[in-house]
Amino acid sequence: MKGLILYEKDDAAKNEWFIRHMTELLGERGIGLELTDPKTAYGLSADFIINRSRCFEIAREFEKRGVVCINNSVTTEICNDKWKTYQMCREMSIPVIETKLINDGKIPEGTKYPCVLKSLGGHGGSEVFSADDEEEAAGILMNMKSAVVQRMCDSPGCDVRLYMLGGKVFAAVLRRSEAGFRSNFSLGGKAELFRPEAEQIEIAVSVAERLKSDYIGVDFIVDGGRWTLNEVEDAAGARMLYFLGKEDIFEAFAAHIASKIGL
Numbered sequence: 527m528k529g530l531i532l533y534e535k536d537d538a539a540k541n542e543w544f545i546r547h548m549t550e551l552l553g554e555r556g557i558g559l560e561l562t563d564p565k566t567a568y569g570l571s572a573d574f575i576i577n578r579s580r581c582f583e584i585a586r587e588f589e590k591r592g593v594v595c596i597n598n599s600v601t602t603e604i605c606n607d608k609w610k611t612y613q614m615c616r617e618m619s620i621p622v623i624e625t626k627l628i629n630d631g632k633i634p635e636g637t638k639y640p641c642v643l644k645s646l647g648g649h650g651g652s653e654v655f656s657a658d659d660e661e662e663a664a665g666i667l668m669n670m671k672s673a674v675v676q677r678m679c680d681s682p683g684c685d686v687r688l689y690m691l692g693g694k695v696f697a698a699v700l701r702r703s704e705a706g707f708r709s710n711f712s713l714g715g716k717a718e719l720f721r722p723e724a725e726q727i728e729i730a731v732s733v734a735e736r737l738k739s740d741y742i743g744v745d746f747i748v749d750g751g752r753w754t755l756n757e758v759e760d761a762a763g764a765r766m767l768y769f770l771g772k773e774d775i776f777e778a779f780a781a782h783i784a785s786k787i788g789l
Contacts, residue, residue, distance in 0.1 A: 527787060528558040530572045532579040535563055541578070544763075544776070548576070551780035555789060574787050578761045580606045580649070594787055597760055601739040605760035607646050608674050618736060620729055621754045623679060623747075629672045633663050640678045645670050649759065656682075679749040685756060686720055688730040688744045689767065689775060692782050695730060696775055698722040699766045717766045726753050733758060740786070741779055 529552065531545060538545065538561060549559045562570060564577075564584040574594040577585045585599035597605075604610045608625070615622040626634045628643075643666050645653035653670070656678065657663035667673060683703035689696045700720040722730075730744040733755070743762035746753045764775050 527556065527573045527789065528560065528571075529574045529576060529783075529787075530567055530570060531559055531561050531576040532564050532567055532581070532584065533561065534579055537578065538563075541763075547776055548780065551777060552783065555780065555784045557784065557787075557789065574783065576783070577602060580647070580761055582606070596740045596783060596786070597742065598738060598740075601737040601742065602760050604737065605739075605742065605758045606649070608644050608648075608757065609646055611758055612674065614733075614736065615755055618732060620733070621749075621752060623676045623749055623754060623756075625674045625676050627672075627674055628667065628670075631664075631667050631670075633660055633667070634675065637663070637675055638677045639663075642676045642678055643667065643670070644674050644676070646672050646674065649761070650763075679747045679754070679756075680751075681748040684748065686722065686726065686746045686753075687759075687762075687766070688722055688726060688746070689762065689764070690730055690734045690739065690742050690744055691775065691778055692740065693731060693734045695722060695727055696778060697767055697772050698726070699770065701766070717770060719770050719772065723753065729753070729755060740782060 533541060545561055552559050564579040564581040567584055568587060572593060575588050576596050580602060582599045582603035585595040585602050588595050589599055604614055609627050612622055612625040640656050640658050641663060643655045643657060643663060648654060655666045657666055686698060686700050688698045698720040699717050702716045726746055733744055734742060741762060743759035745756045747756045767775055
């Protein structure tokens, strides 16, 4: 069995340890793994792909060939587009902060401040900004082709991530920021293991089932006194879990992959 792990060049350099670790874990199961970028991958053959490139088109191409894609193209398409994620949540009656699409560079009428502006394809807390007034928001939008705007939640700087593997909760982490409204661990946020509540589990499981995803992160914030879905991460990392001493999620991920491809 041979698989491809897909990364854009810059992301591959940042995730060298993960690539090496997955290669070793799958190698122990007699499964080969080769690193490549999505453009090169079109000309290659494989029994499965681990798509960490956030490019859903390459996953769709391999799916047409009957190749197992982890995650599948639907997961990658929706989770890497904040507007599509919001639309999915509304269709599923999942609590989410009202979100408006911006594709003309203009702030929608009725926007309340402070607001949060997010590029459609940002990840890891990148390209997420707060604005205190319309002038500041307009300045931020000058550097974005398309974005969404939301009002600020009741508890900025705090969120919970549920790590979903094979449709089940593997672990949950509470993240807090001591400086700013973004709580991402990669941006200096503090993290601790968290026991998810029943409502969070129900929502996260329903999202994983809807997407038929393999491995995702489902992020919640508190708004209006209730857990509200904020984002769903397709190429979710696990630095927080390793930092907190949680068991190896990628050992479980490798076992999941082996089972999915029939080994």
